[in-house]
Amino acid sequence: MILYNQIEYNGYQINIFYDDNADSxxxxxxxxxxxxxxxxxxxxxxxxxxxxxxxxxxxxxxxxxxxxxxxxxxxxxxxxxxxxxxxxxxxxxxxxxxxxxxxxxxxxxxxxxxxxxxxxxxxxxxxxxxxxxxxxxxxxxxxxTGEVFGYRITTKDNKDNELESGWGYYGIESVKELETECRHIIDRLNKAA
Missing domain, CATH: 3.30.450 (Beta-Lactamase)
Known part of the structure; x- marks a missing residue:
């Protein structure tokens, strides 16, 4: 998997990847x-x-x-x-x-x-x-053209501890939506903790 972007947010890491296994x-x-x-x-x-x-x-x-x-x-x-x-x-x-x-x-x-x-x-x-x-x-x-993305959310201090993931976001414009979704997931995780 090729990393597209990495974002730190409220103690978590959002890793955005190119989805090389996307379905048509x-x-x-x-x-x-x-x-x-x-x-x-x-x-x-x-x-x-x-x-x-x-x-x-x-x-x-x-x-x-x-x-x-x-x-x-x-x-x-x-x-x-x-x-x-x-x-x-x-x-x-x-x-x-x-x-x-x-x-x-x-x-x-x-x-x-x-x-x-x-x-x-x-x-x-x-x-x-x-x-x-x-x-x-x-x-x-x-x-x-390979413009399909996915994400993995991990804790900031343990990159192997995957808490949530999602795949199949088509188009570069979907990355903003994906980032917003990840932030909402992290906010929910923090509320539950």
Whole structure:
């Protein structure tokens, strides 16, 4: 395990590590969207060609979904950059040699209506769902790029005495949340003592 940060707080040590045993968020979380990929090596969920005719999904290039497709789905294109590691995004990468279309993340409008109890999918509601889908891809990117963290709380004078631990915090922005959670745990431990 690689140490990311160490914090001393009220007589305890908070050790934050990179979580090198994290599970893919596409396998462990309930995701709203389904990732349909068109890559020969990375297939985290579904094969695009098995579910959609690409000509019925995109009009011309892969940045433009067909209107007929968007009448049935909320979807975003997903791009992959591979060079000594991989990263994914809903926006294209600038390198034409090591990047390209990875697939799409999509959810049917029927599923959205059922999930949220909405009769109509307005433009604002569509943007909200697109934001959720973008966050799902961001979390997958955190996984691919190793931005997943965990913690161990020990006493300050005995680093082997692990009192609490937690793993699977995706994204660098989750570290602040993790630190706050650890401080609350330590405050509870001090109250109980």
């Amino acid at each position: 968020p596409r396998e462990t979380y309930d995701n709203l969207g389904t990732l349909y990929t068109a890559h020969r090596y990375y297939r985290p969920e579904k094969e695009l060609e098995d579910h959609f005719d690409i000509d019925n999904v995109f009009e011309g290039d892969t940045d433009n979904f067909r209107e007929s497709f968007l009448k049935e789905y909320v979807a975003l294109p997903v791009y992959l950059y591979e060079h000594g590691g991989i990263t994914v995004s809903t926006s294209p990468f600038s390198c034409p040699w090591d990047s390209g279309l990875f697939g799409i993340i999509a959810v049917s409008l029927d599923t959205v209506r059922e999930e949220y109890g909405w009769k109509y999918i307005t433009a604002n509601r569509r943007k909200k769902i697109e934001s959720y889908l973008q966050n799902e891809i961001k979390t997958l990117d955190d996984y691919y």
